[in-house]
Amino acid sequence: xxxxxxxxxxxxxxxxxxxxxxxxxxxxxxxxxxxxxxxxxxxxxxxxxxxxxxxxxxxxxxxxxxxxxxxxxxxxxxxxxxxxxxxxxxxxxxxxxxxxxxxxxxxxxxxxxx
Amino acid sequence: xxxxxxxxxxxxxxxxxxxxxxxxxxxxxxxxxxxxxxxxxxxxxxxxxxxxxxxxxxxxxxxxxxxxxxxxxxxxxxxxxxxxxxxxxxxxxxxxxxxxxxxxxxxxxxx
Numbered sequence: 001x002x003x004x005x006x007x008x009x010x011x012x013x014x015x016x017x018x019x020x021x022x023x024x025x026x027x028x029x030x031x032x033x034x035x036x037x038x039x040x041x042x043x044x045x046x047x048x049x050x051x052x053x054x055x056x057x058x059x060x061x062x063x064x065x066x067x068x069x070x071x072x073x074x075x076x077x078x079x080x081x082x083x084x085x086x087x088x089x090x091x092x093x094x095x096x097x098x099x100x101x102x103x104x105x106x107x108x109x110x111x112x113x114x
Numbered sequence: 115x116x117x118x119x120x121x122x123x124x125x126x127x128x129x130x131x132x133x134x135x136x137x138x139x140x141x142x143x144x145x146x147x148x149x150x151x152x153x154x155x156x157x158x159x160x161x162x163x164x165x166x167x168x169x170x171x172x173x174x175x176x177x178x179x180x181x182x183x184x185x186x187x188x189x190x191x192x193x194x195x196x197x198x199x200x201x202x203x204x205x206x207x208x209x210x211x212x213x214x215x216x217x218x219x220x221x222x223x224x225x
Contacts, residue, residue: 031211042203042215091157103213105158
């Protein structure tokens, strides 16, 4: 596709429910990132993939958060046993290579936990 | 830990006025700085990317400057239009991949 695609755009989950958020990066992009954006704040780094390898997951808030990119293209961010503080916009970004390159972001998934 | 601050948090100007948005960061050891635009309920659109070796970048009515030693960047938008109303975010890349963002400046351009 022409840009980074995320689905679903909106997700309402009951507290305790598991959710899965999908990201389709720009074709051929090596690097893929997940960020979390709380209302009125800038995005915060969650995790980074280089192809299929997850090189940094230091930003994941807890062990309820899990991300994968098994074939080096599509990525899924999974949140288990969702809690109200997980409500945020989850943004995915991709870059063509590793160094000094522009990051392209998707439209985001707005997660609301009720 | 890199801290990125954007001042002001909000700005309202009449159409035609020039916009000046400020971004400061605490650690000057950066690879690049990127300015983004975010419309309500939308993702981030990249506006300008400045490498650490550059002093400025221009695209149309947008000009961004970078003073790495003092930890500052400024985004100038000339002759503002109502369509420029959005939140503008700056982000610095300090290592191979991670971006650190400011909280953004919300701009309203009044017709």
